[in-house]
Amino acid sequence: MSAGFFLLTITLGFGQFIESGKIVYERKTNLLKIPNLPPFLKQIAEEKKYNVDEFVLTFNENGSVFVPKAAMTNNPADMLSTKNTVYSNHVTKDRMTMLDMMGNKIFIQDTVNKISWTMTDNTRKLAGYECRMAIYRKNDSTNLYAWYAEELVPSVGPETFSGLPGTILGLATEDGGVVYFAKSVEFTKVEDSAFKYDTGKTKVYTKQGFADEITRQMGNTPMAKGMIAGFFRWY
Secondary structure, three states: OOHHHHHHHHHHHHOOOEOOEEEEEEEEEEHHHOOOOOHHHHHHHHHHOEEEEEEEEEEOOOEEEEEEOOOOOOOHHHHHOOOOEEEEEOOOOEEEEEEEEOOEEEEEEEEOOOOOOEEEEEEEEEOOEEEEEEEEEEEOOEEEEEEEEOOEOOOOOOOOOOOOOOEEEEEEEOOOOEEEEEEEEEEOOOOHHHHOOOOOOOOEEOHHHHHHHHHHHHOOOHHHHHHHHHHOOOO
């Protein structure tokens, strides 16, 4: 048997393991399941019902960046779902999240989440890949379900989620309030320069520092609490 034939057999038999590429996700947010909305936003949620957004995750073995395909607009409905950009360094475990507040960029420095996943034997196919399901119990009332593809080697996923033995192609809250599913996976060489960012002279906050800033400006009001919960939903 020739070496070339042997390698082809291995590839066909075990699949192609991908270490870098781009994934397009669609996120569907059920606006009617967002709790504690002020009256004017609750009315918008009841009229709109859903927000549908697309994001692109670019990754390699050293890092990743998760970005929205469209910027935040002045449409009040955009206030009901975030469009964060997340830079993750897989080597140092550092993370920078850029919040888009109607065109204003807020940078928050943090570390990559350490998530205690519970593995299951359930599977489903997403974007052409057979994915296994894992569960994250975020708190007493919230379970998150993730589907990851072992053929995609980096432990990455949408928003701030990672920590599984493969790339997360699907993510959903238990009540279906927010659902991410990969629409496409593209194998391409990605350089580390794709994960560089420049905060310029913009102030960089910690998570707690930014929460304190919102409280300082808006007081300890239900709207301020709702904003903080919305911004840090995936932390």
